Amino acid sequence: MKPWEALRLAAEALRTNRLRSLLTMVGVVIGVAAVVVLVAIGGGAKAEVEHEVEGLGSNIVFIVPGKFQFGTTPSLSPLRLADLRLAAQVAGGDADVTAVVDSGEQITAGQNSYFATVQGVTQNFDVVFNRPVTEGSYLTSADVTTSARVVVLGANVAATLFPDEDPVGRTATIDGVSFRVVGVAAQQGSAFGVTQDDDVDIPITEAQVLFNVGTVQSIEVKAPDPGSIGPISDRIVSGLESEYPGVQFSAVTQSQILGTIGRILSLLTLVLAAIAGISLLVGGVGVSNIMLVGVRERTREIGLRKALGARQRDVVLQFLVEAVTLTAVGGVIGIALGLGTSAAVGALSPLPTQIAWWSPALAFGVSVVVGVVFGVMPARRAGRLDPVTALRTD
Amino acid sequence: MTETRQDPTTYAIEAVDVHRVYRMDGAEVRALRGVSLGIREGEYVAITGPSGSGKSTLMHLLGALDRPSSGRLLVGGRDTAKLDDAGLARVRGSEIGFVFQSFQLLARTTARDNVALPLVYRGVGRAERRARAQEALEAVGLAHRLTHRPTQLSGGEQQRVAIARALVGRPRLVLADEPTGNLDTANGREVLATLERLNRERGVAVVIVTHDAEVAARPPRLIRMRDGLIVADGADGPDIAGSAGSAVSR
Ligand SMILES: Nc1ncnc2c1ncn2[C@@H]1O[C@H](COP(=O)(O)OP(=O)(O)OP(=O)(O)O)[C@@H](O)[C@H]1O
Ligand SMILES: [Mg+2]
Numbered sequence: 001m002k003p004w005e006a007l008r009l010a011a012e013a014l015r016t017n018r019l020r021s022l023l024t025m026v027g028v029v030i031g032v033a034a035v036v037v038l039v040a041i042g043g044g045a046k047a048e049v050e051h052e053v054e055g056l057g058s059n060i061v062f063i064v065p066g067k068f069q070f071g072t073t074p075s076l077s078p079l080r081l082a083d084l085r086l087a088a089q090v091a092g093g094d095a096d097v098t099a100v101v102d103s104g105e106q107i108t109a110g111q112n113s114y115f116a117t118v119q120g121v122t123q124n125f126d127v128v129f130n131r132p133v134t135e136g137s138y139l140t141s142a143d144v145t146t147s148a149r150v151v152v153l154g155a156n157v158a159a160t161l162f163p164d165e166d167p168v169g170r171t172a173t174i175d176g177v178s179f180r181v182v183g184v185a186a187q188q189g190s191a192f193g194v195t196q197d198d199d200v201d202i203p204i205t206e207a208q209v210l211f212n213v214g215t216v217q218s219i220e221v222k223a224p225d226p227g228s229i230g231p232i233s234d235r236i237v238s239g240l241e242s243e244y245p246g247v248q249f250s251a252v253t254q255s256q257i258l259g260t261i262g263r264i265l266s267l268l269t270l271v272l273a274a275i276a277g278i279s280l281l282v283g284g285v286g287v288s289n290i291m292l293v294g295v296r297e298r299t300r301e302i303g304l305r306k307a308l309g310a311r312q313r314d315v316v317l318q319f320l321v322e323a324v325t326l327t328a329v330g331g332v333i334g335i336a337l338g339l340g341t342s343a344a345v346g347a348l349s350p351l352p353t354q355i356a357w358w359s360p361a362l363a364f365g366v367s368v369v370v371g372v373v374f375g376v377m378p379a380r381r382a383g384r385l386d387p388v389t390a391l392r393t394d
Numbered sequence: 395m396t397e398t399r400q401d402p403t404t405y406a407i408e409a410v411d412v413h414r415v416y417r418m419d420g421a422e423v424r425a426l427r428g429v430s431l432g433i434r435e436g437e438y439v440a441i442t443g444p445s446g447s448g449k450s451t452l453m454h455l456l457g458a459l460d461r462p463s464s465g466r467l468l469v470g471g472r473d474t475a476k477l478d479d480a481g482l483a484r485v486r487g488s489e490i491g492f493v494f495q496s497f498q499l500l501a502r503t504t505a506r507d508n509v510a511l512p513l514v515y516r517g518v519g520r521a522e523r524r525a526r527a528q529e530a531l532e533a534v535g536l537a538h539r540l541t542h543r544p545t546q547l548s549g550g551e552q553q554r555v556a557i558a559r560a561l562v563g564r565p566r567l568v569l570a571d572e573p574t575g576n577l578d579t580a581n582g583r584e585v586l587a588t589l590e591r592l593n594r595e596r597g598v599a600v601v602i603v604t605h606d607a608e609v610a611a612r613p614p615r616l617i618r619m620r621d622g623l624i625v626a627d628g629a630d631g632p633d634i635a636g637s638a639g640s641a642v643s644r
Contacts, residue, residue, distance in 0.1 A: 309483050
């Protein structure tokens with residue numbers, strides 16, 4: 001029997017039992033759709049994070065004590081504010097250097113309050129991290145040297161604390177200490193609930209007093225161009241290591257962070273897709289089951305076909321192609337459903353989605369494989385039927 | 395079991411001392427206990443005998459639907475024991491046409507496509523299949539029923555569709571196991587007449603199993619079976635039919 005004859009027979013058989021075929025497909029449809037949607041969400045998350053990290057500003061290097069490893073809490077920092085000058089010195093005049101000390105604090109103004117990340121920064125933090133202000137102005141070097149009690153509010157914080165008035169010039173209280181609002185940062189949007197819009201910036205000198213710490217957590221450097229990232233961070237790291245003998249420092253670049261986040265998200269996507277794949281497996285079992293029913297129902301037909309010259313492999317082919325047609329059609333419907341759902345999720349929910357070209361292709365391939373794997377057993381059972389016995393059943 | 399054949403190729407099909415034993419739950423049913431017979435090209439033969447005497451079992455063996463427990467089965471002089479599943483299927487598809495008591499037509503398929511079915515397994519293209527099926531249906535007088543489904547046909551017409559299907563592959567031999575068993579007398583006669591005409595006009599050997607004495611009396615050769623043995627074979631003489639217990643032949 002020619003393969004396309006088997007395809008024609010399969011199409012006919014599926015059309016004959018239209019409702020049953022559709023119901024049998026449901027498992028595969030859902031499985032495939034789930035894989036496509038979850039991969040799209042995973043891909044969207046990855047793209048969003050990468051975009052966000054890039055949005056931090058290009059050419060940024062984080063200098064942290066200890067060996068950099070994602071997920072581990074940074075070791076206790078020996079860095080002091082004075083090291084900032086050292087770093088700026090070795091980095092050269094073209095690089096912007098800043099440092100951060102931060103803490104989650106309640107900030108209040110009148111009746112309103114907000115739980116914000118209060119970060120002590122230097123006056124050029126806005127340049128390094130690309131944080132323009134829309135109202136007022138950013139912190140000045142005078143603010144930093146004099147430990148001025150001034151604050152630049154993130155957009156969300158400003159909107160909550162001062163819903164109806166211009167925040168600039170007004171007072172906000174952090175930890176019982178009053179700060180004068182000098183500026184409001186531009187809205188930047190969020191990725192996964194992490195956003196600079198929830199941050200408020202105060203002079204790092206004042207932050208050290210407020211949080212009662214003598215050190216800074218990290219030093220951030222913005223290199224003038226991608227090529228100078230390596231040399232500049234090398235100079236800073238060796239400068240700091242000779243300042244603090246026995247302490248190791250690491251320079252973490254954006255691409256390292258990107259790579260690590262990318263790996264984590266890829267793994268997460270893979271796990272999600274595998275979980276969705278389980279329903280594909282369940283769908284396959286359903287196909288197997290229905291094919292077995294079909295073989296039993298059509299025992300006489302199989303006997304007849306064999307009596308008329310069908311070989312064992314012709315019968316196997318017929319039922320295998322039927323199973324694969326079932327799952328492949330289910331796969332195509334599932335892909336369409338998955339693409340539609342991904343688009344809807346991307347448009348209607350805060351979750352970003354991104355369709356990778358390979359995910360529908362993979363899903364289709366997997367549904368075909370499911371058809372083969374779960375169709376083989378019923379098909380072989382059909383092929384092995386003895387024609388005389390099969391013809392006698394009713 | 396003396397062998398008297400001169401040239402094996404003169405037989406469309408030949409059984410030599412075939413036995414068929416069914417084993418079920420430890421018990422043995424000896425359905426055939428040493429049957430030898432040859433059917434010549436173009437011959438017209440009836441097989442009769444009491445229920446359970448092994449007629450259908452023999453037909454299944456002759457039709458390559460089943461294999462003997464022992465003994466040899468030669469189709470066109472070739473031993474089927476040497477054939478694998480695919481080889482047997484080829485014999486069924488191209489050397490032999492089977493007509494069943496219960497017609498065995500595919501219910502949702504038109505008469506023409508039912509008739510064309512054996513050709514699917516011989517790799518014949520759809521257009522040619524349909525043309526040949528149409529020709530076969532014309533030969534059984536059903537040119538006007540091409541696209542009817544079995545449920546839209548009378549029993550006699552259904553059986554003639556089945557005969558057309560048996561013929562479409564141009565076999566050496568048509569085996570009909572009680573082809574009139576499910577039909578009334580008039581339809582039965584028509585089916586029988588169709589088979590006889592095809593035997594006459596096309597030279598296809600026809601073997602009919604029947605319980606009907608009238609039907610059994612028509613062919614020049616009548617084989618009687620009892621308890622898994624051939625007890626009379628009318629090929630050996632014109633009037634031997636009925637003399638149960640005579641020498642077993644071929
Ligand atoms: N698949 C089987 N398993 C066990 N025994 C069987 C099987 N097929 C046939 N038999 C037995 O073999 C014997 C011959 O059966 P067969 O069908 O050949 O008889 P028959 O001559 O065609 O009878 P009938 O005229 O009723 O059709 C019977 O005793 C029957 O019970
Ligand atoms: Mg019988």
